Amino acid sequence: xxxxxxxxxxxxxxxxxxxxxxxxxxxxxxxxxxxxxxxxxxxxxxxxxxxxxxxxxxxxxxxxxxxxxxxxxxxxxxxxxxxxxxxxxxxxxxxxxxxxxxxxxxxxxxxxxxxxxxxxxxxxxxxxxxxxxxxxxxxxxxxxxxxxxxxxxxxxxxxxxxxxxxxxxxxxxxxxxxxxxxxxxxxxxxxxxxxxxxxxxxxxxxxxxxxxxxxxxxxxxxxxxxxxxxxxxxxxxxxxxxxxxxxxxxxxxxxxxxxxxxxxxxxxxxxxxxxxxxxxxxxxxxxxxxxxxxxxxxxxxxxxxxxxxxxxxxxxxxxxxxxxxxx
Amino acid sequence: xxxxxxxxxxxxxxxxxxxxxxxxxxxxxxxxxxxxxxxxxxxxxxxxxxxxxxxxxxxxxxxxxxxxxxxxxxxxxxxxxxxxxxxxxxxxxxxxxxxxxxxxxxxxxxxxxxxxxxxxxxxxxxxxxxxxxxxxxxxxxxxxxxxxxxxxxxxxxxxxxxxxxxxxxxxxxxxxxxxxxxxxxxxxxxxxxxxxxxxxxxxxxxxxxxxxxxxxxxxxxxxxxxxxxxxxxxxxxxxxxxxxxxxxxxxxxxxxxxxxxxxxxxxxxxxxxxxxxxxxxxxxxxxxxxxxxxxxxxxxxxxxxxxxxxxxxxxxxxxxxxxxxxx
Numbered sequence: 324x325x326x327x328x329x330x331x332x333x334x335x336x337x338x339x340x341x342x343x344x345x346x347x348x349x350x351x352x353x354x355x356x357x358x359x360x361x362x363x364x365x366x367x368x369x370x371x372x373x374x375x376x377x378x379x380x381x382x383x384x385x386x387x388x389x390x391x392x393x394x395x396x397x398x399x400x401x402x403x404x405x406x407x408x409x410x411x412x413x414x415x416x417x418x419x420x421x422x423x424x425x426x427x428x429x430x431x432x433x434x435x436x437x438x439x440x441x442x443x444x445x446x447x448x449x450x451x452x453x454x455x456x457x458x459x460x461x462x463x464x465x466x467x468x469x470x471x472x473x474x475x476x477x478x479x480x481x482x483x484x485x486x487x488x489x490x491x492x493x494x495x496x497x498x499x500x501x502x503x504x505x506x507x508x509x510x511x512x513x514x515x516x517x518x519x520x521x522x523x524x525x526x527x528x529x530x531x532x533x534x535x536x537x538x539x540x541x542x543x544x545x546x547x548x549x550x551x552x553x554x555x556x557x558x559x560x561x562x563x564x565x566x567x568x569x570x571x572x573x574x575x576x577x578x579x580x581x582x583x584x585x586x587x588x589x590x591x592x593x594x595x596x597x598x599x600x601x602x603x604x605x606x607x608x609x610x611x612x613x614x615x616x617x618x619x620x621x622x623x624x625x626x627x628x629x630x631x632x633x634x635x636x637x638x639x640x641x642x643x644x645x646x647x648x649x650x
Numbered sequence: 651x652x653x654x655x656x657x658x659x660x661x662x663x664x665x666x667x668x669x670x671x672x673x674x675x676x677x678x679x680x681x682x683x684x685x686x687x688x689x690x691x692x693x694x695x696x697x698x699x700x701x702x703x704x705x706x707x708x709x710x711x712x713x714x715x716x717x718x719x720x721x722x723x724x725x726x727x728x729x730x731x732x733x734x735x736x737x738x739x740x741x742x743x744x745x746x747x748x749x750x751x752x753x754x755x756x757x758x759x760x761x762x763x764x765x766x767x768x769x770x771x772x773x774x775x776x777x778x779x780x781x782x783x784x785x786x787x788x789x790x791x792x793x794x795x796x797x798x799x800x801x802x803x804x805x806x807x808x809x810x811x812x813x814x815x816x817x818x819x820x821x822x823x824x825x826x827x828x829x830x831x832x833x834x835x836x837x838x839x840x841x842x843x844x845x846x847x848x849x850x851x852x853x854x855x856x857x858x859x860x861x862x863x864x865x866x867x868x869x870x871x872x873x874x875x876x877x878x879x880x881x882x883x884x885x886x887x888x889x890x891x892x893x894x895x896x897x898x899x900x901x902x903x904x905x906x907x908x909x910x911x912x913x914x915x916x917x918x919x920x921x922x923x924x925x926x927x928x929x930x931x932x933x934x935x936x937x938x939x940x941x942x943x944x945x946x947x948x949x950x951x952x953x954x955x956x957x958x959x960x961x962x963x964x965x966x967x968x969x970x971x972x973x974x975x976x977x
Contacts, residue, residue, distance in 0.1 A: 416727070598897060
C-alpha cells in the first residue's frame, strides 16, 4: 500500500507538505503541483477511516437545519457547504424537521461519529447546549456553552418601522410566527416597537406562531377582517417576522380586497428572492446570509483548532425593495 | 468500554437484535424498548469508525447536486435526506456547482471514505460512470454502469403541447436551456415537437442554453422582439424546459408589453412553488419529486445490499395550473 511517506519521497517534499495539500491547506503552487503529480503517479488514496481513528479528526461538520425546503435555510446551507469545502471539510446534512427527537438523534450521531463540529439552526436548543466538548456554532440561537452568529434582528425591526413611516404609514401592525424558543424573532418585534414609540406611531402585535415554527393563516385572515371597516383596514403598514409569513399575509390582504402597497405597505424579514435569484418576493429586511455562513464556518474551524473565537457575532441587515412598499 | 454484547446480555436479547435496533431495522416494539433501555442504562455508544473498518459499511450516502439554491434540487435533497434517515443512513451533501472538478473531488472522497453509495444529479457524467464498485444511482442522467431514476420527460413535452393547444394556442415555441450533456431535457423538446406534429400545429425551437446550465436572458429578449410585429408576438404558446427558464421568459414577455396568459400562454417544467409551498410559480409540468427521491433511495439501498434493481425507473408527470395558461 502506498503511504504518505512514499508520496513525500517521490515528490521530494516533507511529509507535512503532503499532509497540507491533502487537507486543502495552503502550500506554494510549485509544491502543490509536485505533490499532486506524485499522488496521481503512485495512485495514493487517503484512508479517512484509519485517519479518523488515529488523529480523531474526520474533516466533517454536521449542519443541522429545520429543513431545506425553506429558502432561507437552503440558502444558508448553500453557502455553508461552499465555505466548508474551501477549508477541506465535508458537510453532513441533518434536517431536524422541527422535531426535537431528530435533533437529539443527530447530536448522538455527532458524538458517535466524532464529527469535528456542529453548525446550525435548530428549535431544540436544550440538547445542543449539552454538546459537551463537540465544537458547536449556532446561527440565530444563543445558547449556553455555544458560539452564536446572527444578524442584527433588533435593528431589522427598527429599519422596518422607519421605512414604513418614512413611506407614509401611520398605523402599524407587527405579525410574528416561529417558535418562542427563538429569542431572535422576538428582537425583531422589540426593535419595531421601540422605533414606533420613538416616532410616536401606534403599533399593534399579532402573534400567529406555534411551537413547530408554523403559523395560523385563518387566524391572520380573521384578525385582519375584524380590523376592517368600510372596506378599509385600520392598519396601513405591516411588518412580518419572516418573508414566508409575509407572503401568507399578502395572500390574506388580497383575499380581503386590500391593495398592496397603495392602501397597506408590507415589509417581511429575511430578504428571499424568487427561485433564490432575481427579484425580492417582498420588500424586506435582508439578512447577510453569505456573511453569516462564512462567519459560522470560520468560527467552527477556529473551535476545532482550539483557537479563540467571539462568543457572539452580530452582522448588519439592510432594507431591500420588493414592490410591497411605495416609492 | 461497554460492548454490544453487554447491551444484549443486559436486555436479555440476541446480539443481532441489538444490531438491528442500532441500525434502524425492524424489531418488535417490546425488544426495541428493552434494547433502548439497556443502551441508556449502560451508556453504550456505537463507534462508527471502528465499525467502518470492520464491516466496510459507513451508513452514509453522498448526495451530489449542482447546488441547493435551485428550488428543484433543494426539494429533491429535502426528500432524499428524509428517506435516507428512515433507512438509518446519513447524508453527505455535495454541491458540485456546475464545476466538473468538484464532481471528481467528491467522487474521490467517496472512494476514500468508503461511503456506501452515491445519489445525485450532476453535469459531469463521465467521471461518475467510472465509479467502479461504488453503488451509484443517478437522477435524470442515464449513465453506463449506473442506475437511473427519472420522470417521463417525453410525456411532459407531449402534455405541455396538448394543454397549450387545447387552451387555444396555435403557434408554439419551445425554449430550452441546460447542459446538452443531459439527454433528459432534450426529451422534453422531443415530446413537445412530436405532439405538435401530430396535431399539425407549427412549433419553433430556441436553444438558449450553455454548458454550465445557465441561459442567455438578453438572447431570449432579442429573439422574442425579432418575432414581433405590430406589438404582437407571432407565437401564442411557449413551453420552457425548466421553471427557472420559464420565469426568465415571463420577465422578458412583460418587458415587451405582452400579456400572459391573454396573448401568450406559458408552461414551464418541474412544478416549483412559491417558497416551495403554496401556489405554483407558473403553469407547469410537475415532476413527482418525492416519488423520485424515494425510488432513488430505495435503489441505492438495494445496490448496497447487493439486491437486484431496475436499471431505469421512469415516473409519471402531470400538468399543474399556475396562472400562465387560460382556463
